[in-house]
Amino acid sequence: MIGEKLTSRSNWHPLGRRLLVIALMASEMFGATNGDSLASKCVNPVYGALTCSTSSCHGGAAEKSRQHVIWSQRDVHSRSFATLGTARSARMAEALGIKDPLTDQRCTTCHAPIATVETGLVMPGAKASEGVSCVSCHGPLEGWLRNHTRPDYTHADRVAAGMRDLRDLNARANACVACHQNIDPALVNVGRHPALTFELDGQTQEQPKHWREPEGRSGAQAWFVGQAVAWREMSWGLRNGHLDTQRELPRWRALGWLIHRAEFDRKPDGFGWEFQEVTPTHLALAEENARQLARRGADTWTPENTIRVLAKLANTSADFRAASPSLLQASRAERLVLAFDRLLAALPPDPRKPEASSQLDRLFRLAQSIPDFSPSDFARELDIFAQKLKPLLN
Numbered sequence: 001m002i003g004e005k006l007t008s009r010s011n012w013h014p015l016g017r018r019l020l021v022i023a024l025m026a027s028e029m030f031g032a033t034n035g036d037s038l039a040s041k042c043v044n045p046v047y048g049a050l051t052c053s054t055s056s057c058h059g060g061a062a063e064k065s066r067q068h069v070i071w072s073q074r075d076v077h078s079r080s081f082a083t084l085g086t087a088r089s090a091r092m093a094e095a096l097g098i099k100d101p102l103t104d105q106r107c108t109t110c111h112a113p114i115a116t117v118e119t120g121l122v123m124p125g126a127k128a129s130e131g132v133s134c135v136s137c138h139g140p141l142e143g144w145l146r147n148h149t150r151p152d153y154t155h156a157d158r159v160a161a162g163m164r165d166l167r168d169l170n171a172r173a174n175a176c177v178a179c180h181q182n183i184d185p186a187l188v189n190v191g192r193h194p195a196l197t198f199e200l201d202g203q204t205q206e207q208p209k210h211w212r213e214p215e216g217r218s219g220a221q222a223w224f225v226g227q228a229v230a231w232r233e234m235s236w237g238l239r240n241g242h243l244d245t246q247r248e249l250p251r252w253r254a255l256g257w258l259i260h261r262a263e264f265d266r267k268p269d270g271f272g273w274e275f276q277e278v279t280p281t282h283l284a285l286a287e288e289n290a291r292q293l294a295r296r297g298a299d300t301w302t303p304e305n306t307i308r309v310l311a312k313l314a315n316t317s318a319d320f321r322a323a324s325p326s327l328l329q330a331s332r333a334e335r336l337v338l339a340f341d342r343l344l345a346a347l348p349p350d351p352r353k354p355e356a357s358s359q360l361d362r363l364f365r366l367a368q369s370i371p372d373f374s375p376s377d378f379a380r381e382l383d384i385f386a387q388k389l390k391p392l393l394n
């Protein structure tokens with residue numbers, strides 16, 4: 001198995017995904033296993049962004065109405081259709097035997113969702129070239145378009161009329177994960193599409209914000225909810241044969257391990273990640289447990305949870321000293337360093353933070369290469385990290 005090098009932590013910033021995404025690049029060893037597209041999992045966008053862009057609505061210059069400007073000028077989602085027209089996409093398409101990536105559902109389902117909607121539901125003027133637009137995240141707008149501008153119309157009214165409640169982290173994670181976690185293995189194995197890894201906190205930070213988060217919301221909470229939702233999505237994908245088992249099963253186990261160790265309020269039951277044979281029943285159970293965890297994470301989070309979770313995760317060196325397949329250990333390490341990155345960032349400023357942070361850099365370096373991963377070296381440095389973290393957790 002070929003493990004691609006992880007980038008260093010500094011390359012990894014401004015946050016998020018790259019590092020995980022390349023965890024285990026597909027190797028030709030596994031050929032195409034599943035031609036099923038995941039179209040049905042992507043959100044169902046009705047109508048286009050055009051209607052939202054007038055200057056009196058979301059297309060103005062004032063802070064309260066700049067959403068369309070921010071999205072169209074700075075957010076990669078507005079360019080996701082254009083990506084399908086690049087040379088890289090042409091190469092992918094060629095490898096996959098796709099004639100035109102700009103119109104093929106195997107690409108448009110995530111890069112240009114409007115192309116996958118029945119024409120009758122698309123607003124006149126709206127085009128697939130909008131890419132991932134307002135309705136892809138906020139939900140089809142037929143129910144709320146007419147009324148949502150009324151001054152007496154509250155957020156709750158809009159949600160009741162069918163707008164997705166993206167203020168709720170669980171609902172938000174569910175919106176993003178549809179396009180950001182599971183991908184047809186052939187696209188990765190044959191087409192060399194980046195493997196996808198969903199991580200809500202990092203990816204939320206990376207998306208140019210056209211909104212304000214509620215006061216005092218912790219990135220750690222978004223991180224936790226996102227991990228649970230990613231795990232649920234992976235469980236679903238594995239159970240339904242949508243994923244490359246050889247690549248995804250170790251990642252699934254690693255994430256199950258992490259969530260289990262991180263659990264902030266009580267010991268979760270029946271996870272299944274620890275079993276040698278993972279059956280569809282385990283996966284279904286994992287899905288349900290992950291769903292509940294995500295819900296709890298979104299409903300209840302306190303700054304103490306961040307501290308508790310960090311302390312628990314820093315205390316896992318025994319797991320790296322126990323006998324386990326090295327691929328699994330490497331996948332755990334990878335998940336763990338990314339978790340530390342987000343959780344450390346969520347702690348209040350402290351002059352002792354840089355020391356813990358530079359020890360985390362060491363851990364990142366050790367987790368960099370899957371073939372060379374040494375669980376015992378990692379365990380040793382993890383203990384040192386735990387020591388440096390301690391004063392920050394009091």
Ligand code: HEC
Nearest residue numbers: 017076079080083110111132136175176179203204206207
């Ligand atoms: C309808 C599918 C879809 C939905 C829903 C979606 N995205 Fe994306 N996202 C994409 C695609 C496609 C790209 C790649 C764009 C490109 O470069 O062409 C992308 C790219 C990104 C990127 C930059 C690349 C990366 O992975 O870091 C970020 C950050 C991101 N999305 C965050 C989010 C967040 C946060 C949400 C939920 C609030 C979300 N996305 C919802 C399809 C989607």
Ligand code: HEC
Nearest residue numbers: 021083088089092101106107109110179180182183193194
């Ligand atoms: C399941 C949703 C999904 C499908 C289906 C999908 N993509 Fe993507 N694509 C993404 C996301 C999300 C990203 C951003 C990932 C990242 O940057 O790590 C992305 C990134 C890319 C990139 C890299 C963009 C960059 O600048 O880094 C290219 C090229 C691309 N996709 C082309 C395609 C093509 C061609 C197809 C069809 C053969 C396709 N995608 C199908 C979700 C999808």
Ligand code: HEC
Nearest residue numbers: 049052058067068071077132133134137166167210211212
């Ligand atoms: C990739 C996902 C995504 C896309 C695309 C997107 N949004 Fe959002 N939007 C969000 C998230 C997440 C929030 C934060 C939750 C909230 O405040 O409701 C948000 C918040 C908002 C808000 C509330 C602002 C506030 O501060 O309360 C408005 C208005 C909005 N978006 C309009 C738009 C418009 C108009 C478009 C298209 C031009 C758009 N959004 C495209 C994800 C998205």
